[in-house]
Amino acid sequence: MEPNQIEEIKVMIEEMIASQKDPHQSESIAELAPAFAKAQSIYKNVGYNRENPFFKSQYADLNAVLNGVRDALSQNGLSFYQYTEICPKTDSVLLKSRLLHSSGQWIQSVAKLLPPKNDQQSFGSTLSYQRRYGAMTLLGITISGDTTDDDGEHTRKNYEETLTDTQTTKLLNMIDGDQDMINNLLSVFKIDHVSYIPKKMFDGVMRKIKDSK
Amino acid sequence: MANIEAIINNKLEQFTRLGKIAKQIQNKRGKKELLQNIYKGMAKIAIDLELVKDVIFDQHPNLGPLFESLIELYGPEVRGQ
Numbered sequence: 001m002e003p004n005q006i007e008e009i010k011v012m013i014e015e016m017i018a019s020q021k022d023p024h025q026s027e028s029i030a031e032l033a034p035a036f037a038k039a040q041s042i043y044k045n046v047g048y049n050r051e052n053p054f055f056k057s058q059y060a061d062l063n064a065v066l067n068g069v070r071d072a073l074s075q076n077g078l079s080f081y082q083y084t085e086i087c088p089k090t091d092s093v094l095l096k097s098r099l100l101h102s103s104g105q106w107i108q109s110v111a112k113l114l115p116p117k118n119d120q121q122s123f124g125s126t127l128s129y130q131r132r133y134g135a136m137t138l139l140g141i142t143i144s145g146d147t148t149d150d151d152g153e154h155t156r157k158n159y160e161e162t163l164t165d166t167q168t169t170k171l172l173n174m175i176d177g178d179q180d181m182i183n184n185l186l187s188v189f190k191i192d193h194v195s196y197i198p199k200k201m202f203d204g205v206m207r208k209i210k211d212s213k
Numbered sequence: 214m215a216n217i218e219a220i221i222n223n224k225l226e227q228f229t230r231l232g233k234i235a236k237q238i239q240n241k242r243g244k245k246e247l248l249q250n251i252y253k254g255m256a257k258i259a260i261d262l263e264l265v266k267d268v269i270f271d272q273h274p275n276l277g278p279l280f281e282s283l284i285e286l287y288g289p290e291v292r293g294q
Contacts (some may be wrong), residue, residue, distance in 0.1 A: 005282055006252075006286075008282055009252065009279065009283060009286070010235075010236075010239055010292070012275070012278055012279040012282065013232045013235055013236055013239075013279065015275050015279075016229065016232055016275055016276060017229070017233060017236060017274075017280055019275050020229065033259050088216060096278060097220060100286050127224050
């Protein structure tokens with residue numbers, strides 16, 4: 001036995017492990033990561049927009065989920081797509097959700113589809129359901145008003161009425177072009193335009209701005 | 214007919230798994246024999262994949278020297294088993 005060769009093998013094994021690619025992301029995500037962080041900071045609130053009469057529950061459909069993030073992603077060079085693939089080992093259908101950056105970098109998540117019955121309708125509804133959850137998981141989307149969510153999220157319900165045009169105009173007049181003030185409001189309410197401030201907060205916000213002047 | 218690509222991938226996965234186990238125990242006392250057996254297992258996989266090694270090394274260049282070292286060191290013993 002050659003001790004040197006054993007040492008070489010040890011080093012080579014370490015190199016092999018270190019060089020292994022993560023199958024769920026591109027070799028580097030150095031450009032994708034900051035772009036994704038920026039996109040997430042300007043996500044719109046997503047609230048329930050559909051009802052499930054069978055379970056007597058509310059949910060946000062895929063369209064509502066993606067509408068809340070599409071602009072934010074696109075403004076930061078990000079796109080999102082999903083596709084199905086047959087797993088060669090198990091023959092099951094996999095749903096792959098992928099976030100792609102304009103640099104070519106990407107991250108993805110994979111979920112196995114488990115239709116309750118072996119027919120097309122069952123497959124279709126399972127796919128729709130899984131696509132929604134796949135998008136929410138990969139993109140980090142939360143649904144406002146989710147009873148399992150915390151109080152901070154609860155205040156961000158999308159179905160809350162937002163400022164009217166008149167109120168928005170009044171508010172903008174009051175702000176008088178103060179960009180710091182605008183940025184502060186956008187950050188506090190986690191919105192991308194002051195018109196998305198909840199209507200019931202209007203008086204409080206106006207008072208606050210007035211006091212700060 | 215079995216999917217050849219799947220068989221190769223499966224063997225490469227086994228090889229990597231053994232490599233990870235080897236890394237975990239390589240500096241532990243009393244595990245020398247186990248470590249040797251793991252290296253032999255890796256050498257056996259390297260020998261099994263010898264016919265397609267060019268294809269593998271194209272995709273995984275870092276495996277070439279490792280395969281060669283393992284085969285050189287343990288090949289005679291593994292082949293004789």
